[in-house]
Amino acid sequence: MLKAKRVQTVETSEKTLELLEILAAGGEGLHIGALADKLQISSKKVLLLLVTLECHGMVTWDDRSRKYRTGGRSEALARQILNQPEVRKTDSAAVVSQKSSQSKVRSKRQISLSPPLP
Numbered sequence: 001m002l003k004a005k006r007v008q009t010v011e012t013s014e015k016t017l018e019l020l021e022i023l024a025a026g027g028e029g030l031h032i033g034a035l036a037d038k039l040q041i042s043s044k045k046v047l048l049l050l051v052t053l054e055c056h057g058m059v060t061w062d063d064r065s066r067k068y069r070t071g072g073r074s075e076a077l078a079r080q081i082l083n084q085p086e087v088r089k090t091d092s093a094a095v096v097s098q099k100s101s102q103s104k105v106r107s108k109r110q111i112s113l114s115p116p117l118p
Contacts, residue, residue: 015039016049023059023070024078031067 022030022038032050036043050068053059057073 012049015041015045016053019046019049020053020058020070020074023068024074026069035068 018039019035022035030038032043032046035050036046039046050059054061054068054071057071058077059068059074060071061068
């Protein structure tokens with residue numbers, strides 16, 4: 001039981017990070033249904049992740065466009081990370097290669113999310 005909870009926690013964390021990456025990429029600005037399609041999870045699960053991120057200031061809801069976007073806390077975190085000397089020296093090609101490998105691994109797994117426990 002404990003192992004299953006750990007796996008579920010890791011999978012939820014992975015989807016949350018993927019969601020932040022999609023929103024950070026910006027561009028077309030996606031509705032919840034489109035985000036669910038990209039993440040391959042239900043709209044309800046996407047909404048649970050978004051509400052959690054919104055509570056922490058990582059995303060915000062735009063009433064006008066009716067879409068979520070990155071929030072002030074995400075932007076502040078990105079600035080903090082980019083101001084670290086080690087990060088500025090990172091080889092971007094290695095980062096792209098690593099992300100590509102991770103995507104291939106994730107696509108081979110079936111990920112199931114449950115709502116967070118109170």
